[in-house]
Amino acid sequence: GNPVESADVEDVMKAIKNKCGQDGRRAHSFFAMSKENMARIFSWSDQVCPPETYFAEAKTTGERTLRTKHLMYKAFSSTGWTIWTRYVGISHRRQYHLTVFFLSCRNFELIKLREGDLTFGLEDPKAFNTPYFELRLLNRKGWQRKISKAQRKQIFAPDLPACDAHHWLPLWRKYLQDVVYRRPLTPDDYIFPAIGANGVVQVGEHVSHEDVQKWITEFTTGAGVAQANGNFTTHCFRRGGAQYRFMFAPVGRRWTLRQVRWWGGWADGEHRDTLIKYLLDELGTYEDDYSGMLLPNRPDFDQTFLGEGSSITAATTGQLTLMHQSLSTEMR
Structure with a gap:
C-alpha cells in the first residue's frame, strides 16, 4: 500500500497537528x-x-x-x-x-x-x-x-x-x-x-x-x-x-x-x-472575544484600538442611567 498512509506516518502527523493548526500555523496554546x-x-x-x-x-x-x-x-x-x-x-x-x-x-x-x-x-x-x-x-x-x-x-x-x-x-x-x-x-x-x-x-x-x-x-x-x-x-x-x-x-x-x-x-x-x-x-x-456581549456597558472593541474609544467619548444616556442605578443601590 501507500507508505504515506502507514500508522507511523499518521502518528507523526497527528503529533505535528497537535503542535500546529490544521493549516500549518502554530496553534494558540502558549x-x-x-x-x-x-x-x-x-x-x-x-x-x-x-x-x-x-x-x-x-x-x-x-x-x-x-x-x-x-x-x-x-x-x-x-x-x-x-x-x-x-x-x-x-x-x-x-x-x-x-x-x-x-x-x-x-x-x-x-x-x-x-x-x-x-x-x-x-x-x-x-x-x-x-x-x-x-x-x-x-x-x-x-x-x-x-x-x-x-x-x-x-x-x-x-x-x-x-x-x-x-x-x-x-x-x-x-x-x-x-x-x-x-x-x-x-x-x-x-x-x-x-x-x-x-x-x-x-x-x-x-x-x-x-x-x-x-x-x-x-x-x-x-x-x-x-x-x-x-x-x-x-x-x-x-x-x-x-x-x-x-x-x-x-x-x-x-x-x-x-x-x-x-x-x-x-x-x-x-x-x-x-x-x-x-x-x-x-x-x-x-x-475577537465576544463572550461579554451581554455586558450593558461593553467597550467598543470593533471600532477602536482595544476599545479606547469608550474611554474618550461622552457618556451615553444608557451609561449614565446604569451609573445612577448603581449609586442608588450603594446608598440604600
Whole structure:
C-alpha cells in the first residue's frame, strides 16, 4: 500500500497537528503572562511565603527551600518580563527513524546571567540622578554581527510592583550573598543557580529550563491563573512584557515597533512574522472575544484600538442611567 498512509506516518502527523493548526500555523496554546496575572501570582506567593520572612532565621530546611524558591521565582519572572529574554527547551518524540523536535524558544539568556553582567549603584544625571542598574546580555540572536555583541539595558524602577526587576533582582542577589552563599558574589557566579532536590544551591551550575517550567506551572496553578486550553511556558514572560509595552501600557507610555524590536533583541532583518506572533496574535484574540456581549456597558472593541474609544467619548444616556442605578443601590 501507500507508505504515506502507514500508522507511523499518521502518528507523526497527528503529533505535528497537535503542535500546529490544521493549516500549518502554530496553534494558540502558549499564553503571554499579563501584568494582571503577574500581580495575582505575586499576591499568592506573599500569602504562602510572606516577604518579611525572607531573611529571618529558617528553623528547617523546608522553610529555607520555600523562601529560596519563592524569592528566586519573583526575581526571575520580573526580570524576564522586563527585559524579554529568550529561553530554550527541546523535547522530542521518536517514531522508529523519525524524530519530531518541538522548540519552545531559541537560546539561554537569563538563566546564564552572571554577577559580572550586572552593574549596580548607577544614577542618571539627566533624570535628577534617578537610580538604576545596568544589565548586559551577551550574544543575543541578531547581535552577533554588531560591533558590540552585548546588549546593555538600564533597569529603572517602574510603577509595576509585580514586574519590578529593579526591586526583585537586587533583593534576590542580596539573599544569595547573605543567606545562601554567605559571601560576596564573584563575577563568575550565576545569579540564578541550580537548586538540588534537598534545597541546596549547586555552585557553578545555573538553573535548568525544566526547573523553571516546573515553577511556572506550580505558581500559576497555585494562584489560579492556569489556563484550561493552553500552557504558560518559559516564553510567557517575554511575550507578556512585549505585548504590554506595545499595546496594554497606559496611553502615552506605549513603545513604538522600533523600540520593541531593539529591546527584544530582534535582528533588523528578522522576518516581520516573528513580531506579529508576539504582538498582534494576542490583539486578534482580544478583539475577537465576544463572550461579554451581554455586558450593558461593553467597550467598543470593533471600532477602536482595544476599545479606547469608550474611554474618550461622552457618556451615553444608557451609561449614565446604569451609573445612577448603581449609586442608588450603594446608598440604600
